[in-house]
Amino acid sequence: MDFRPTEEQTLLYDTARAFCEKEMIPHETLLEKTDHLPRELELDIRRKAIAVGLHACNMPESLGGAGLDCVSFTLVEKGLSRASRALAECVHRPSNLLAACQGEQIKHFVEPVIRGEKRECVAMTEPDAGSDLKSMKTRAVRDGSDWVINGTKHFISNAENSDFVVLFAATGEDETPAGRRKRISCFLIDLDAPGLEVAKGYDHMGHRGHPNNILRFDNVRVQDWQMVGGEGEGFKVVNEWLGPGRLTVAAVCQARAERAFEVAVDHAAQRKQFGQPIGRFQGIGFPLADMAIDLRLGDLLLMNTAWRVDQQFPNVAEDCAMAKVWCSEMLGRVADQSIQTCGGMGLMADLPLERIFRDARVERIWEGTSEIQRLIISRQLMRERGA
Ligand SMILES: Cc1cc2nc3c(=O)[nH]c(=O)nc-3n(C[C@H](O)[C@H](O)[C@H](O)COP(=O)(O)OP(=O)(O)OC[C@H]3O[C@@H](n4cnc5c(N)ncnc54)[C@H](O)[C@@H]3O)c2cc1C
Structure with a gap:
């Protein structure tokens, strides 16, 4: 068995690690002291990451990413993640669930993420639904050709610094052999949508400069094209x-x-x-x-x-x-x-x-x-x- 990485993989790891040592670690003390990641610093690191090809390197080439395989991406992740989370995340590796996007979703959400113009947060957890995600209460109800969303998500990482949310909500219930089961669907929603509040989250023990937020949905209206996968395919x-x-x-x-x-x-x-x-x-x-x-x-x-x-x-x-x-x-x-x-x-x-x-x-x-x-x-x- 040969456990050695290829030359290309070694180069990727060395590049990511050197980037982390040079562009991130020197700022750790600032973040620890202020609990705040300055926007200019985030944009500066992102710009440099785009220049060396590390930004969005996990996204498929067909969407404009580097299309790294899992071994190569894991090495990049290891190289970058020696720094504290808020800094490591300035080099954005988007949720790979964005790879499931299609059509207008790609144009409106995914391509700007890959160009470094937008970033997403992911909202599944609720105050009464943590490990047991199927018990989520956030609901999306059909209204003509729209969906109307109500509910609350909490612990949502970095929502206040994001542009849109990948939201999971119940769109109905199905009778199954194991009893009634919620139908969970996935939506992409701009965080400035009317009725959507991004509230301050909790102060916590670690990860200075990397906030969590509470998201409140009060009759937030979204259109069909914003649903990822089919209805009920959220899980x-x-x-x-x-x-x-x-x-x-x-x-x-x-x-x-x-x-x-x-x-x-x-x-x-x-x-x-x-x-x-x-x-x-x-x-x-x-x-x-x-x-x-x-x-x-x-x-x-x-x-x-x-x-x-x-x-x-x-x-x-x-x-x-x-x-x-x-x-x-x-x-x-x-x-x-x-x-x-x-x-x-x-x-x-x-x-x-x-x-x-x-x-x-x-x-x-x-x-x-x-x-x-x-x-x-x-x-x-x-x-x-x-x-
Ligand atoms: C800082 C932070 C950031 C986060 N960011 C995000 C985010 O961006 N998006 C998002 O959607 N969520 C996010 N989360 C939520 C995170 O994924 C949940 O906290 C986690 O899934 C656990 O849910 P819970 O905290 O409600 O704990 P609970 O589900 O209430 O669990 C409490 C305890 O019970 C145990 N337990 C529960 N069920 C079982 C079982 N069946 N068998 C054995 N033990 C069990 C758990 O293991 C745990 O020890 C974040 C959380 C934190 C703390």
Whole structure:
């Protein structure tokens, strides 16, 4: 088995990582201190990313993107995601569910995203519908040739800095063998549409400069062409998108864990106590070895999963779930132990560790919690055995 990336893939990773070191990491302290990403900075990073071909590199070539395969895109994601989220996202990698768009949707929404003129947010979660998305209450009701939408979404990442929302709403109910099921459909809606309010979200423990918002829909009118896929095909769209989306979370976690580990190892080699580098004490050295093993496993699982996605293996949703669980939980362990390795300095903002530690926590929750990922994996294990 040859695990080496191709020359082109190595170049992509090196380009993304160098871009991150040069254009993003120097601004991290500003974001931590102000909890705000200046618009000019975002646009400047985006402009430079477009120039080097990193912007929208996950979008198909037919839509004007770079059409990267999953392995190549995962390497780019790893290179860029060493920086804090708000900065890493200045190089926009659009939701791959936009690849399902057609006709007028491409002209009005997708092409401007790929040109770097617009960006989207994705709204599924509601105050009463988190893991159980099928219980969502936001409704779209037919009115002539339009749909009229009412409801509330919360925790919506970066909506206040977005131009349109990819919204999931119930358009009816169906009788199924398992009982009545909501019919979920997907719409693209400009955020300045009449009746749509983008309200302030919650203050949270991590991700400075990367807000979340509450979206309120009060009789928001949309037209048929704004529906992605057919009516009731919202979950089909989501299922195609969520797996690779979860792999992206795994890549982000792997990148941040590697960065934390590098800080910890360097510190352990340089810091002397009792006359020798602290890394030579078993109490510090063995956890470093455990972190190195954790990281190697994370990288193997991440890249193998990306390869399986490219090879169109069956059941890649379970593979992506495994990668998300491992890498997000591993990031938590590595961030914690890296702080321990650095002692008091680990808690100080002079090192990136306390931020990586705070930012790590949400990775086990969003894009489906660790419990939901385990549910996906265990259900497949039972399904294979007819149980
Ligand atoms: C900062 C942030 C940004 C976010 N951004 C977005 C966004 O842009 N768009 C969007 O749509 N959503 C977004 N989310 C929402 C995120 O995806 C949800 O928080 C997540 O899916 C969990 O839903 P919940 O918080 O309502 O928890 P709940 O579903 O209430 O779960 C609470 C606990 O119960 C457990 N649980 C629930 N059901 C089961 C079960 N069947 N078996 C075992 N355990 C279970 C969960 O694992 C969890 O531990 C964001 C969340 C955060 C925190």
